Amino acid sequence: MALFLALGITFGFYTNKHPFVIPKVWWFGILILPIVLLGITWLLGKRKLHPTPVFGLIVCFIFFGIGFANYTLRLPKYQPSHYTNNLQKDTFLQLKIKEHLKPNSYYENYLAEVIFQNATKTTGLLLLHIEKDSTVASLAVDEYLVVKGNPQRVRQPRNPYQFNYAQYMEHLGVHREMTIKSNSMLFRRKVHTSIVGFSERIRLHLIAKLQQTTLKHDELSILQAFVLGERRAIDKQLYEAYAAAGAIHILAVSGLHVGILYFILLFLLKPLTYTPYGARSRSIIIVLLLWCFALLAGLSPSVVRAVTMFSFFTVATALNRPTNSFNTLLLSFLVLLLIAPSWLFHVGFQLSYLAVFFILWLQPKLYALYKPKFYIDKTLWGIITVTIAAQAGILPLSLYYFHQFPGLFFLTNIVVLPVLGILLAGGLLLIVLAACNAVPTGYTEIYNEAITILNDFITWVAQQDFFLVRNISFSAGKMMVSYLVLVCLVILWKKTTSRRLVITLGSIALFVSVCIWDKKETSLNELVVFHKNRKTLIGVKTQEQLLLFSNDTTQIDATQPIPGYRAKMAIDSTTIAKVPSLFEYGDTTFLILDSLGVYSKLQQVDIAILTHSSKVNLTRFIDSVQPKLIIADGSNYKSYIDRWRETCTIKKLPFHHTGTKGAFTFK
Structure with missing residues (x-):
């Protein structure tokens, strides 16, 4: 069902x-x-x-x-009271802050609920960007404010195969965004506290207490991440190191952390099972403590999903009835989707349930391959088999979303998983002691050193570039057929029959066919004028080769939007060259006008690309050269774009601005 x-x-x-x-x-x-x-x-x-x-x-x-x-x-078009159905220019909106998102260099970002639109009560969520101002305090969860503005659609990606932030926000129920200055808030106040706001206040209080200890910055940020679910303080380079080492799951409070805490509680509360009704009492206490942990971690969707899943497992165990772990897992899956159907499209939701499903399905068979005799090798073998089962379950989906594979993930998990349980338990104890102002100095130093060793190990693993495979081209078709092959192989392994063998071979043949089809699709040649702020970036793809034209030829391949494009189009190698003033692609001649705007009237031009706010007289240029299309990339000022667009409208000539219409693709 x-x-x-x-x-x-x-x-x-x-x-x-x-x-x-x-x-x-x-x-x-x-x-x-x-x-x-x-x-x-x-x-x-x-x-x-x-x-x-x-x-x-x-x-x-x-x-x-x-x-x-x-x-x-749940979509806005079926909700008459949703604010997007009655948008007006310069409307007054009363907002309630729901979540403080990660800020960027220029703006504080918030998720806000629209309470009133002018004088009409409304519903719906809004992505709010407030210009940073050191003289104005950040907004808190549950704080009310009134602003005047015009909400716009969340910006779509400007380049092909770039992360679609608009779709990501849509899955969160957010369909509009608005940018304001900090001094344009007409009114702000705090009325009452919701459970999410209460959770946020607890976290902020505990973080303030932890900052009073002798924990170093990086170590404190890691503790905040895997215990309190607060990742905004993590250094960017350290975060990228965890991602490259295949240990990013440590920094996001999810099923792994809840599962570890679940087994810790099972062990600590085992004496209760020797008393009358002790098993049920233990289950009730575990469920309550898990939800307290969820409250401590900010009630994020990932931790709520995980706690809900383990709550079902705990209740099923307490009932002392014959039960199937798969039925319990799918029941929690069913309940969560009934509550929040859009969670189905969250990457974390998909990865969590796939990992748990394959652990339940595949790990017992893997564990039976070897019979360990001692406690240490039992523990080690258990970690290895759980890691293999979970990684097998999430690998196709991870390749599809992230296009990279950390080759040392076995080493990372074998070292990190046992340590994570100790660090999680020790971190919770440290937080409790900090809240009571009773942290022993020696304990803080020991914990600080433990996190330092973990960070050093993760950094060392991340530096082994040879084992990190990046830019893996893995389409949706490959991902779905990979799961078909994986399921067929496991079924065949559990019981080998001629029929299952034929089906497995057929699934492998289907996978090969999809690979051949993808190879054909990605082998097409094309020219792309990418959108990049303040820079010119033009790509010419020929088979699996990419030639990039850019004014900055240093490390351009490592910056957006190139990695996503390389992974999707299966690019093997990239060459970087200076932007030419004139070049041909097929039968089409491209002229690139830089800031000087120098050109020859004798040149035959089909498409002109305006860059770096060119000083060219566009009217005179169009009359003399007569191009078929004008393109303006992201290196131009907005005032120039507006003037050029107006000129092209008068001349009835097509005009393409990459900042408005996205990257220009020519095949």
């Missing part, structure tokens, strides 16, 4: 890309009619020992419809 619920949500996501609104009468057929048919089928077959196939088919269709409706009816 959980699978069909997920399929319904996915169907709702892809069918609601258009503005069409489903009439209310149609919802009768989507939701009510299947239930009526289910009742009729049940009445006709209730005397039978087993339900009929038709009954099962209708149940599946009902859950499919529930998933579709649960996702679709």
Whole structure:
């Protein structure tokens, strides 16, 4: 049932890309009619020992419809009170801060709920950017403010295969963003505290207490990350080192941390099982402590999902009834998607459930391959098999999303996982002691040294570039067929039959076919004028080779948007060259005008690219050269762009600005 619920949500996501609104009468057929048919089928077959196939088919269709409706009816176009349905120019908005996001160099970023639009009560979330000002305090969760402005759609990616931040925010329920200055807030106050705000206040209080200890900056930021879920203080280079070492999951409070805490609590509370009703008492205490940890970690979606999952496992164990771990896992999956259907599209949600599923399914078979005799090798073998099972389950999805594979992830996990349990327990104790102002100096120094050793180890692993494979081209088709191959191989391993062997070989043949198709798709040649602020970046792709034209020829390949483009288009090598003034691509001649705007009237030009706020007289240039298209990249000032656009409109000549329309692709 959980699978069909997920399929319904996915169907709702892809069918609601258009503005069409489903009439209310149609919802009768989507939701009510299947239930009526289910009742009729049940009445006709209730005397039978087993339900009929038709009954099962209708149940599946009902859950499919529930998933579709649960996702679709939460969209703004089906909510008359949503603020996006009544947007006006320079409207007054009363906002309530829901979350303080990671700031950038220029803005503090917040997730805000729109309470009122002018005098009308509304609903919906808004991405708010407030210009940084050292004289104005940052907004707190649950704080109210009134602003005047015009919310815009969240900006789409300007370059091909770049991270789609607009879609990411859409999955969070955010469909608009607004940028204001810090002094333009008309009113701000704090009325009452929600549970999320209460959690944020606790975290801020504990962080302030930890800052009074002798913990160093990097060590404190790591402790805040894997215990309190606060990652904003982590140094960028240190964060990238954890990512390169395949240990980024340590820094995000998720199923790993909750699972470790779950087993620690099981061990510590085991004496309760020797008392009457002790097993149930232990389960209740564990569930309460897990949710206290979730509150401590800020009630982020990842930790709420993990705690919900382990709460189901704990309750199932406490009932002392025969239960299947897969049923418990899928039940938690079902409940979470009923509460928040958009979580299905969160990368963390997908990775968490895939990892747990493959651990339950594959790890026992792996563990049976070797019979350890001693406690140490049992523990080590258990960590290795869990790591293999989890990594096998998430590998195709990780390659699809992140396009890299840390070759030393075995070494990282074998070292880090046992240590993480000690650090997590020690970190929780340190936080409790800090809250009570009773931290022994020696304890802080020991913990500080332990985190330092962990950071040094992670940094060393990250520096082994030979073992980190980057820019792996892995399409959605490869990802889905990879899971088909993986499932077939595991089923064949568990029981070898000729039929399963044929199916497995067929899945492998299908994977090879997808690889051949992807190779064909990525072998096409094209020219791309990328959008990059204050810079000119033009790429000419030929088969698996990429020639980049740029005014800055140092380390351009490591900056956006090149890595995403390289991974998607399976680029093997990149060459960097200075931007030419004139070049040909196929039968088309491109002229690039820099800040000087010098050109020859005798040149035959098809497409002109304006860069670095060229001083060219565009009207005279168009009359003399007569290009077919004018392109302006991200290196130009906005005032120049506006003037050039107006000139092209008068001349009835196509004008493409990469900052407005995105990168220009010519094939």
